[in-house]
Amino acid sequence: MMIKKRIYLLTAAATMTISLMGFSHNSVQAARYNAKVVDKGSYGIYANLGKRGPSGYMGNTGALRYSNFQSGTTRQSGSSRYCYVYINGHKAGWVNENAFEKNKISVAKNVSLVYNPNYTYNVRDALNYATDAHGNAIDIRKVHVNHPSISSRDIGTHIIKYSYGKAHATSKVIVRSDKKEGIAKANAKPQKGRSYTTWKTHYKTSGNWGNSFAPETTDHTLKSGGLTLKTVFYQPATLNVDGSVEGSTGPTPEGLAVSQNRMYLAMYKHVYYNHARIISYNLNGIPKYELQKLPWLPWNEFYNLSKGIKFSPYIKMGHGQTFSATDKYLYVIANNHLLTNSSKSEEIMRINKNNLQIGKIWTFKIWNRDANHPRYIHNAVFVNDHEFYAVFHNSAMKRFEYWRVTRHGNEWHPKEVGASGSDFMRNGSPVQGFTYDKRKNQFYLAFNDYILNIAKNGKLLRTSHFNSGREIEGISATNHDLYVELAERPELFRGWIK
DSSP, X not given: OOTTOOTHHHHHHHHHHHHHHOOOOGGGOOSOOEXXXXXXXXXXXXXXXXXXXXXXXXXXXXXXXXXOEEEEEEEEXXXXXXXXXXXXXXXXXXXXXXXXXXXXXXXXXXXXEOOOTTOEEEGGGGEEEEBOTTSBBOOGGGSEESOSEEETTXXXXXXXXXXXXXXXXXXXXXXXXXXXXXXXXXXXXXXXXXXXXXXXXXXXXXXXXXXXXXXXOSOOEEEETTEEEEEEEEOOSOOOOSSOXXXXXXXXXXXXXXXXXXXXXXXXXXXXXXXXXXXXXXOTTOOSSGGGGGGGSOHHHHHHHHTTEEEOOSEEOTTSOSEEEOSSEEEEEOOOTTOSSOOOOEEEEEEETTXXXXXXXXXXXXXXXXXXXXXXXXXXXXXXTTEEEEEEEEGGGTEEEEEEEXXXXXXXXXXXXXXXXXXXXXXXXXXXXXXXXXXXXXEEEEETTEEEEEETTSOEEEEEEOOOOSOEEEEEEETTEEEEEEXXXXXXXEEEOO
């Protein structure tokens, strides 16, 4: 997403969600709703809580374990404490506080850093979450660490200790010793390209977005350049109530990955943030329109639909558009999109598909011969657990470069595989989606509402311009399908790759 996004979107979306939910349970309203981390067990959700305990069984936390739980009220009943919870922005009921993980720190236990005198690793980047004595997710900046950062010129092993109250965790950080790792040559022959004119500010929305914010009731078909995209479904802009940042779930989409019939979307509270939450939807039989209404649907319908949705903790994602999936994992390159030709290292976050938590971190660098000619990557796609392709825009040379980066052990080695002799977009619009079609060995690049099909050597094969006036926020090639995410409102499209 481009920096020009209007800030009012968050306030409008949050206001819409809260007003449509229709708060009527005055006894449980609070100024702040804390994010809760659900434990592995299964506890009942109840409509009522009295002196004799809860009553009115509604469901269980096990079925919605990876949903977004928030609570602003606790109450004692007998020897137990109960929390009144909102789930995915929907008013729910009372849950025993033992349903939530207490005094817990979740952290990526293995971090491997490429040697780079120009980069210092922030050890809090490895944190998935930390909870207090009541199971509330706390601001990770409050977690105590024995070393706040590690210079990636300090070769060797560093043990990082994390603590908050009674919670403790450790992580092992290793700085790799090969000083030549990540150094290659950008010598691919540029293929002749074209330049297009595009807009600087989006001028359309999905329809109701920005006006009434009411749910959309019609789908879209976009056709251009032999590619036809059709609406799969609309997503909710937010699935939370007001409260802590750790519980926020939107409204800004950034990166998209589709794998094994699940969609994974990076959702940000604000485009300037580098932490976000991944939301995953099961695409089997998903309704086109109903999920927009999730926070105020009848309980039973909400409960059944929510079983197919997963949320990650509030984790480091960088800008989020370098986001992709393999059979086993999700991968994010948690870059800083405000950096251009930086010699800093970049972080690869390997995320478990099951719990959507960071399991391992590597850093890598791509330098053309030396640190004076770096290739700081803003967009990449993993094709397996040992290989990814990255695209770099060299604006000074009016050139796009395509790099293949392969892992050997914990080392990542780059090689340039192609180049396009063009800027593609005359106004300098950034790449807003990058993916790779394994079947045809081809790339797809997205800019605003353009999609360019490019051979691996950099030759432009086909251009699709949809004149939608909306920004593409991620693309993902899976088998014969190209998935495309558009913003305002978040809407997933699918097209057949011929």
